[in-house]
Each structure stands twice: as structure tokens, then as C-alpha cells.
Amino acid sequence: xxxxxxxxxxxxxxxxxxxxxxxxxxxxxxxxxxxxxxxxxxxxxxxxxxxxxxxxxxxxxxxxxxxxxxxxxxxxxxxxxxxxxxxxxxxxxxxxxxxxxxxxxxxxxxxxxxxxxxxxxxxxxxxxxxxxxxxxxxxxxxxxxxxxxxxxxxxxxxxxxxxxxxxxxxxxxxxxxxxxxxxxxxxxxxxxxxxxxxxxxxxxxxxxxxxxxxxxxxxxxxxxxxxxxxxxxxxxxxxxxxxxxxxxxxxxxxxxxxxxxxxxxxxxxxxxxxxxxxxxxxxxxxxxxxxxxxxxxxxxxxxxxxxxxxxxxxxxxxxxxxxxxxxxxxxxxxxxxxxxxxxxxxxxxxxxxxxxxxxxxxxxxxxxxxxxxxxxxxxxxxxxxxxxxxxxxxxxxxxxxxxxxxxxxxxxxxxxxxxxxxxxxxxxxxxxxxxxxxxxxxxxxxxxxxxxxxxxxxxxxxxxxxxxxxxxxxxxxxxxxxxxxxxxxxxxxxxxxxxxxxxxxxxxxxxxxxxxxxxxxxxxxxxxxxxxxxxxxxxxxxxxxxxxxxxxxxxxxxxx
Amino acid sequence: xxxxxxxxxxxxxxxxxxxxxxxxxxxxxxxxxxxxxxxxxxxxxxxxxxxxxxxxxxxxxxxxxxxxxxxxxxxxxxxxxxxxxxxxxxxxxxxxxxxxxxxxxxxxxxxxxxxxxxxxxxxxxxxxxxxxxxxxxxxxxxxxxxxxxxxxxxxxxxxxxxxxxxxxxxxxxxxxxxxxxxxxxxxxxxxxxxxxxxxxxxxxxxxxxxxxxxxxx
Numbered sequence: 001x002x003x004x005x006x007x008x009x010x011x012x013x014x015x016x017x018x019x020x021x022x023x024x025x026x027x028x029x030x031x032x033x034x035x036x037x038x039x040x041x042x043x044x045x046x047x048x049x050x051x052x053x054x055x056x057x058x059x060x061x062x063x064x065x066x067x068x069x070x071x072x073x074x075x076x077x078x079x080x081x082x083x084x085x086x087x088x089x090x091x092x093x094x095x096x097x098x099x100x101x102x103x104x105x106x107x108x109x110x111x112x113x114x115x116x117x118x119x120x121x122x123x124x125x126x127x128x129x130x131x132x133x134x135x136x137x138x139x140x141x142x143x144x145x146x147x148x149x150x151x152x153x154x155x156x157x158x159x160x161x162x163x164x165x166x167x168x169x170x171x172x173x174x175x176x177x178x179x180x181x182x183x184x185x186x187x188x189x190x191x192x193x194x195x196x197x198x199x200x201x202x203x204x205x206x207x208x209x210x211x212x213x214x215x216x217x218x219x220x221x222x223x224x225x226x227x228x229x230x231x232x233x234x235x236x237x238x239x240x241x242x243x244x245x246x247x248x249x250x251x252x253x254x255x256x257x258x259x260x261x262x263x264x265x266x267x268x269x270x271x272x273x274x275x276x277x278x279x280x281x282x283x284x285x286x287x288x289x290x291x292x293x294x295x296x297x298x299x300x301x302x303x304x305x306x307x308x309x310x311x312x313x314x315x316x317x318x319x320x321x322x323x324x325x326x327x328x329x330x331x332x333x334x335x336x337x338x339x340x341x342x343x344x345x346x347x348x349x350x351x352x353x354x355x356x357x358x359x360x361x362x363x364x365x366x367x368x369x370x371x372x373x374x375x376x377x378x379x380x381x382x383x384x385x386x387x388x389x390x391x392x393x394x395x396x397x398x399x400x401x402x403x404x405x406x407x408x409x410x411x412x413x414x415x416x417x418x419x420x421x422x423x424x425x426x427x428x429x430x431x432x433x434x435x436x437x438x439x440x441x442x443x444x445x446x447x448x449x450x451x452x453x454x455x456x457x458x459x460x461x462x463x464x465x466x467x468x469x470x471x472x473x474x475x476x477x478x479x480x481x482x483x484x485x486x487x488x489x490x491x492x493x494x495x496x497x498x499x500x501x502x503x504x505x506x507x508x509x510x511x512x513x514x515x516x517x518x519x520x521x522x523x524x525x526x527x528x529x530x531x532x533x534x535x536x537x538x539x540x541x542x543x544x545x546x547x548x549x550x551x552x553x554x555x556x557x558x559x560x
Numbered sequence: 561x562x563x564x565x566x567x568x569x570x571x572x573x574x575x576x577x578x579x580x581x582x583x584x585x586x587x588x589x590x591x592x593x594x595x596x597x598x599x600x601x602x603x604x605x606x607x608x609x610x611x612x613x614x615x616x617x618x619x620x621x622x623x624x625x626x627x628x629x630x631x632x633x634x635x636x637x638x639x640x641x642x643x644x645x646x647x648x649x650x651x652x653x654x655x656x657x658x659x660x661x662x663x664x665x666x667x668x669x670x671x672x673x674x675x676x677x678x679x680x681x682x683x684x685x686x687x688x689x690x691x692x693x694x695x696x697x698x699x700x701x702x703x704x705x706x707x708x709x710x711x712x713x714x715x716x717x718x719x720x721x722x723x724x725x726x727x728x729x730x731x732x733x734x735x736x737x738x739x740x741x742x743x744x745x746x747x748x749x750x751x752x753x754x755x756x757x758x759x760x761x762x763x764x765x766x767x768x769x770x771x772x773x774x775x776x777x
Contacts, residue, residue: 375572379578406673
């Protein structure tokens with residue numbers, strides 16, 4: 001075999017080995033190292049290096065082989081410019097060659113000259129039509145590189161491009177998958193109607209983990225031009241308790257993320273905290289040790305509600321350029337969660353108002369019946385009796401007629417008393433739940449064992465709800481359950497009124513059917529309470545009801 | 561028979577006038593009328609009536625002002641009989657009123673139109689009886705209970721028990737049931753044997769005991 005045939009054979013073998021690595025999908029860094037190694041062995045060069053062009057006019061060294069100075073170590077970052085192979089390739093996108101470094105310039109050029117390089121060549125690494133980086137090869141002093149060096153390098157850079165394209169799409173897919181999974185977890189919480197606080201904590205953690213940052217946080221703008229931290233997350237190797245987390249409120253007056261987003265309503269980044277004015281920036285920089293941050297606004301139904309932040313402790317490396325756009329998916333979910341919670345809170349308040357208005361109407365009707373109709377009936381009865389007395393004895397039939405009418409009026413009074421009691425039992429307002437329930441149980445068609453442990457008076461709406469719940473349950477027990485006894489227990493625990501109503505009837509009650517049960521559950525839910533019906537066929541019916549005593553059970557207070 | 565001096569309290573002027581007119585026709589002397597609890601107490605202090613007839617619901621809150629006034633009057637003037645009228649009857653109110661001693665009553669307002677009974681009841685209260693509205697007693701007696709001790713009673717005994725709860729004396733019961741007083745006494749004794757009720761000669765104590773028993777059974 002000729003030297004040329006041997007060379008071609010070795011080169012093919014090397015290319016095959018690299019291609020196998022690429023096909024196996026090993027990490028790109030491994031391919032980079034292998035390629036520079038193979039090229040270093042095959043070509044009559046002293047050293048080989050591979051660099052990646054960054055978007056900010058710099059180049060990062062990603063692999064080397066052969067004797068290169070420490071300054072060219074992997075990971076090093078170089079500013080492009082001047083006369084040198086890497087810069088020329090970056091500028092032209094084509095292979096470049098420098099046979100004398102005497103007049104080389106720029107950061108790279110000067111460093112290479114100082115290394116005592118004879119000549120250098122570089123070939124672009126073009127991934128999917130985009131200039132990704134460069135592979136360079138150098139000879140020692142007084143050793144010009146063969147004319148075909150660029151061409152032979154190019155064989156390898158094509159393989160590199162494939163490896164990089166593969167790795168990028170894999171990494172992109174993995175990243176996308178992780179992002180989608182995180183978004184899905186948050187979306188599930190939101191759809192479940194989890195309390196906003198829970199969503200805030202989840203989003204902050206997901207974002208922090210996904211973006212690989214040291215800290216993540218969420219803040220809410222308040223109506224008095226301040227901002228409050230509502231959730232924070234710190235990476236595990238970064239003890240959260242070491243951070244003096246101060247929820248605020250913080251004044252919005254500096255150049256920090258929160259203040260800037262508040263002014264601009266746009267995503268904001270800080271790549272360098274030095275000189276950023278304001279208390280928040282000082283705290284983030286000096287107390288939390290943050291070097292770079294990105295924040296994105298949370299806009300709820302057109303109104304700036306708050307912001308989501310990620311922070312890195314590295315001051316030498318800004319957060320990736322796509323951080324803002326990656327935050328957006330999460331801020332949109334947070335906005336949905338807040339809008340939902342606000343909608344729910346409004347709905348709850350509206351239901352509570354409707355129930356309160358209905359209760360008030362019943363009270364008013366009862367009072368009107370009492371003060372007007374019932375009093376009037378008694379007055380008329382008295383007048384009738386007076387008229388009856390005035391009838392002369394000889395008109396006995398008329399006297400008896402008037403007496404019958406007076407008795408009829410008294411019966412109407414009794415009927416009205418029953419109706420009025422059904423509309424709103426006066427004793428409930430006068431004496432509270434206990435006497436009202438005791439009276440209710442006395443009137444029940446089924447015997448009731450009443451166990452009352454709530455001694456104090458409760459808010460009117462709670463007493464009314466409890467009264468009608470028991471009333472409805474007793475009616476059901478008598479009408480449908482054919483029960484022989486009903487047990488009613490009431491107790492208050494931790495500002496929650498709990499009551500259990502059990503009967504020994506036929507069971508099989510369907511809480512979704514029968515307007516009484518639906519109305520009952522509506523009423524309980526309107527107060528932020530819960531109703532649980534257990535009614536196995538043949539084993540009686542149990543209603544377990546809980547109603548918060550002090551105002552509404554928190555449906556989330558999503559802020560201003 | 562001396563004239564019974566009465567004070568009336570009800571914020572409904574029409575009804576109050578009607579009641580005053582009724583009482584005067586039946587020989588009572590209405591010494592004063594008013595529309596609130598505080599006025600009533602002042603009126604009683606000034607005129608010292610034998611009887612006060614009070615509406616339970618009066619200003620300012622229209623809840624149980626009359627009940628509170630009745631209590632205050634009984635506290636200050638134990639010899640003034642008090643009848644509390646109400647549009648609805650509650651056992652708690654009944655206990656309150658009867659608990660303040662003899663010469664008290666608690667009736668549905670509509671009873672005033674059953675004139676003869678009403679006048680008779682007022683006279684009984686003035687003589688020291690304690691009177692509870694039959695509607696409330698009916699509600700108490702009719703309440704369904706598991707293992708009801710009232711199941712031990714005969715139908716007639718249940719009628720007698722209800723009349724005892726209404727504040728009837730044995731003689732009153734006999735008159736109501738068209739039996740001799742001896743027969744009425746026999747029923748009462750039988751009831752006292754069957755039910756855990758104390759034997760007492762005082763009317764209001766007996767009423768209180770029966771109502772308490774009926775409510776708690």
C-alpha cells in the first residue's frame with residue numbers, strides 16, 4: 001500500500017469510529033473530544049482545538065488535543081476580533097488559513113502567536129445551515145501545514161455537525177419534555193382548583209428546577225405600590241433557611257426586577273447587579289448573593305398582578321437568553337389559577353349574598369306577618385266579639401254567626417302562625433339554634449335524639465343554615481326513609497360547626513335528586529361548607545355537614 | 561268582688577285599645593296602656609295594678625322585650641300578676657314566665673278573642689294560677705319519643721296530664737272533663753305514680769314540673 005492509500009485508510013477508519021460514536025448518540029462533548037483526538041493523530045499537526053461561537057461575539061473552547069497552553073483549556077471564553085483563524089472563520093463562514101502569525105492580532109491571535117505557532121487552519125462547523133463553531137489545527141514553529149489540511153479537517157467537521165445537530169435536538173426534546181411535564185403538573189393543580197398559595201409554591205419550585213437556577217420566587221403587587229413575596233424556592237444544595245427571606249412589602253422604587261416589571265409590564269433581566277439602585281436590588285445582591293436574574297410579569301385578565309423570578313448566584317454568567325420565554329408558559333398558568341380563584345371567590349361571595357338576601361327576606365316576611373297581618377286579625381277578632389256582645393238577645397242567630405266568624409278568624413291566626421313559623425321560626429333569631437332545633441325536633445313526625453354541644457350563639461347565617469339542614473333531613477327521614485329514629489348531633493370545633501344527622505331508615509338517598517337535598521347542599525356550599533351524604537341501601541342515611549362559623553372558609557385571597 | 565286593675569302593654573295601638581275595651585266591658589279597670597317595656601315598668605311602679613297584660617314583642621328589638629319586662633315586674637312586685645301574650649309559643653319562654661312564681665300566664669295572642677275563656681283565665685291568674693297555652697302543651701305532649709314514658713298513660717290520663725300542664729287545678733280539671741273532683745284527683749295520683757313527677761300542692765310548681773318533664777322526656 002502506498003503512503004497515500006494507508007493515509008486514506010486510516011482516515012476512513014477514524015471517520016468510521018467517530019461516525020459510530022455519533023450514531024450511538026453519545027454526549028456531544030464526547031464526540032468533540034474524540035474528533036480532536038483523531039484529527040490530532042491523523043494530520044501532521046501539533047494541536048487541534050474546537051470552539052463554539054456564542055451569540056455575544058465570543059467563542060468558547062469545547063475540546064482540544066495536543067499541546068495547547070493552559071489558557072486554551074476547555075471552557076475558556078475568547079473575545080473574537082483581529083487577525084486569527086477563529087475570527088476569520090466566524091466572519092466569513094468559510095475555511096481559513098494563516099501561514100504566519102507574525103502579524104496576527106486580537107485576543108486569540110496574540111495568544112496563539114505567543115504559543116509559538118507556525119501556521120494554523122480552521123474549518124467552520126455548520127449545523128443545520130448555521131455557523132455553530134470552528135475546528136482549528138496548528139503546526140509548530142517553522143512547520144507549514146500541508147495544503148490539503150482544510151479539506152481533511154472538513155471531513156471531520158461534517159461529522160461534528162451531525163453529532164451536534166443530533167445532540168441539540170435530543171437536548172431540545174428533553175428540555176421540551178421536562179418543560180411540558182412541569183407545565184402539566186402545574187396545570188393539573190390549577191384545573192383541580194388548588195388554593196393559589198399551593199399553585200404559587202408549585203410554580204416557583206418547578207421553574208427553579210427546570211431552569212436550573214439557585215433561587216426562584218414569586219411576588220404580588222399590592223395596591224399601595226409595594227410588592228410582597230408570595231412564594232420562594234431554593235435549590236437543594238443551597239440551604240433555603242440560609243436566606244434571609246423577607247416577604248415585604250417592599251417599595252417599588254429601584255432598578256430591581258420587580259420595580260422594573262411594574263413600570264414596564266415586560267419581562268426584565270439583570271445580568272449584572274453592580275450599581276443597580278434600590279432596596280430590593282441591594283437585598284438581592286448583598287443578602288441573597290445573587291449575580292443574575294430574570295423576571296416575567298404575571299398578568300391576570302389584563303391587569304398586572306405580580307411577577308415570577310429566577311436568580312443565579314453566578315455574576316460571571318447571565319441566565320440563558322431563552323429564560324424569559326420559558327417563564328412565560330408558567331406565568332400564564334399562574335394567571336389562570338389566580339383568575340380562577342378570584343372567579344371562585346366572587347362566585348362564593350355572590351352565592352353567600354343570595355342566601356343571606358333570601359334569609360333576610362324570610363325574616364322580613366315573618367316580621368311583616370307578625371306586626372301586620374297577625375295583629376290585625378286579633379284586632380278584628382276583638383271588634384267582632386264587641387259587635388257580637390252588642391247584638392240584642394232577640395237576634396240570637398246573628399250572635400251565633402258572629403261567633404262562628406270570630407272562631408274562624410282565630411283558626412286563620414293559627415294557620416298563619418304555622419306558615420310564619422315555616423318561613424322563619426322567630427325563636428331562631430330570639431333564642432338561637434338550641435331552642436329552635438328543640439322545637440323543630442318536637443314537631444318531627446319521627447322521634448329525634450338531639451345532642452347539642454354548641455352552646456354559644458353562632459352567626460345568624462350559620463344558625464339558619466343549620467336549622468334548615470336539620471329541618472330538611474327530618475322531613476326526608478319521615479317522608480322517604482321510613483326511619484324510626486333520627487340522631488342529630490351538633491358541635492363546634494376550631495370555628496367550624498359540625499353536625500351529623502343519622503337515621504335508621506331504608507337508605508339509598510341520592511343527594512343529586514330531590515330539590516330539598518340539592519337546596520340544602522347549595523345552602524351549605526354557599527357558606528363555604530361541605531355536605532356529605534352516606535346512604536347505603538338498607539342501612540340508613542347519614543348527613544355530615546361542616547360550616548365555617550367565622551365568615552367564609554378561605555377560598556383563596558388572591559390579592560388586589 | 562273588687563275591680564281588677566290592669567296595665568296593658570302592646571305597641572299595636574289598635575289591638576291594645578280593643579283589648580282595653582274588652583277588659584272594661586268585663587269589669588276590669590285599665591289603669592294604663594303603653595307600647596314598650598320601659599313604659600310598662602314605670603306604669604306598674606306608678607299605678608300598682610293587680611295584673612299586667614304584656615305583648616312579648618315590643619320596641620326596640622321586637623323580640624322578647626315583654627318577657628324581660630314581665631321578669632322585671634315580678635322581681636320588683638311579686639304580687640302583680642303577669643300575662644304574656646305572643647304570636648308563637650315557645651317552651652323556653654313558658655319556663656321563664658312560670659318560673660317567676662305564681663300568678664303568671666303565657667298565651668297565644670289569638671286567645672283574647674275567645675272572650676269568656678280569656679276573662680276566666682285572667683281571673684285565675686290574678687287568683688295565683690299559672691297558665692300555659694294549650695297549643696304549647698299539645699306540641700309537648702305530641703312530640704314523638706323513643707321509649708316514651710307517656711305510653712304508660714291511658715288516654716284519659718294523657719288528657720289530665722295536658723290540663724295539669726296548662727295550669728289547671730284538680731277542680732279545674734274535673735270541670736273541664738265533666739267528672740267529679742275525686743275522679744280527677746284519682747287520675748292525677750295515677751299519673752304521679754307512673755311518671756317521675758313530684759307531688760306538689762302549689763300550682764306553678766306543678767305546671768313547671770309537668771312542662772319540664774314533657775320537654776325533657
